Amino acid sequence: MKFRLAATALAVATLSAVSFAQQNMRISISVAQNSHQGVAIDTFAKEVEARTKGRIKVQPFYSGSLGGERESIEAVQLGTQELTFTSTGPVPNFVPEARILDVPFLFRDKAHARMTLDGAIGQEMLAKFEAKGFKALAWGENGIRHMTNSKRAVNAPEDLKGLKMRTMENPVHIAAYKGFGIVTTPMAFPEVFTALQQGTVDGQENPLSVIMAAKFEQVQKHLSLTGHVYSPAIFLMNKAAFDKLSAEDKGHFLEAAKVAVRANRARVDEDDAKGVTELRAKGMQVIEVDKSKFVSALGPVNAEFEKQFGKANLDRIRAVK
Numbered sequence: 474m475k476f477r478l479a480a481t482a483l484a485v486a487t488l489s490a491v492s493f494a495q496q497n498m499r500i501s502i503s504v505a506q507n508s509h510q511g512v513a514i515d516t517f518a519k520e521v522e523a524r525t526k527g528r529i530k531v532q533p534f535y536s537g538s539l540g541g542e543r544e545s546i547e548a549v550q551l552g553t554q555e556l557t558f559t560s561t562g563p564v565p566n567f568v569p570e571a572r573i574l575d576v577p578f579l580f581r582d583k584a585h586a587r588m589t590l591d592g593a594i595g596q597e598m599l600a601k602f603e604a605k606g607f608k609a610l611a612w613g614e615n616g617i618r619h620m621t622n623s624k625r626a627v628n629a630p631e632d633l634k635g636l637k638m639r640t641m642e643n644p645v646h647i648a649a650y651k652g653f654g655i656v657t658t659p660m661a662f663p664e665v666f667t668a669l670q671q672g673t674v675d676g677q678e679n680p681l682s683v684i685m686a687a688k689f690e691q692v693q694k695h696l697s698l699t700g701h702v703y704s705p706a707i708f709l710m711n712k713a714a715f716d717k718l719s720a721e722d723k724g725h726f727l728e729a730a731k732v733a734v735r736a737n738r739a740r741v742d743e744d745d746a747k748g749v750t751e752l753r754a755k756g757m758q759v760i761e762v763d764k765s766k767f768v769s770a771l772g773p774v775n776a777e778f779e780k781q782f783g784k785a786n787l788d789r790i791r792a793v794k
């Protein structure tokens with residue numbers, strides 16, 4: 474009798490331990506916690522923990538502490554890290570179909586980009602990540618990219634000629650910026666501040682949210698509001714880790730990502746509303762440029778992009794209203 478009691482007690486203890494075994498996951502970003510991306514992963518982590526009643530805990534890592542965006546995407550693909558929230562900068566190295574989203578001046582504004590990504594085109598694109606070992610949970614937002622540099626005011630495209638600019642590790646951006654006569658240096662984001670500080674590169678390009686989060690005003694004098702590229706972001710999860718979740722928890726992860734993207738986009742809107750005033754107050758010389766000059770300067774490169782991506786595919790995105 475005693476033995477049976479002991480065995481039962483052990484079984485109950487083991488069961489309760491298993492049922493309360495907390496699953497720990499990691500998610501990373503390359504920018505600081507106090508940012509549009511920090512809001513994204515903090516909201517995601519909070520939502521997952523609440524919706525799974527503490528069964529799954531997602532630990533956030535900021536400022537590239539687990540590596541740059543490309544390294545983090547690789548780690549998620551390998552399964553050594555469950556999740557990352559990243560700009561689409563390095564994504565074409567893993568999912569080439571995503572390159573079309575990086576074409577300069579493709580999106581009219583954030584509203585157009587959000588409608589496209591949340592609609593059929595964007596959802597079709599998310600499905601393409603699965604063959605490469607990812608579950609793409611949702612599109613987020615990095616923002617509209619602008620040019621900064623430490624050398625000179627950039628009023629027109631010709632002012633860009635010869636500037637040594639850090640770019641993301643993105644083939645479309647590199648081709649486009651060469652079209653402006655820029656000397657391009659692809660580099661992981663965590664190295665950018667030091668490269669600007671040491672003058673290894675003259676400038677870089679990023680949304681206001683990133684420029685502010687990274688405190689680039691400390692190492693960059695000139696900001697030109699070129700708005701040359703809309704930079705999506707994306708929640709990526711290791712596909713095997715996602716597939717292992719119960720149907721209920723899969724739903725929780727997808728819902729958590731949706732809530733997180735709402736917070737992420739709201740923070741980008743806040744940053745865009747106050748960014749110019751804030752950066753001017755911190756000493757940056759901010760120039761409103763005539764964007765049409767930059768669009769026409771990219772004429773030859775755009776002809777290339779129409780060939781590479783198909784005019785119909787680009788027009789399908791442009792037609793989203």
Ligand code: EAX
Binds near residue numbers: 542559
């Ligand atoms: O995702 O690499 C970049 O310039 C990105 O915009 C930055 O890491 C934020």
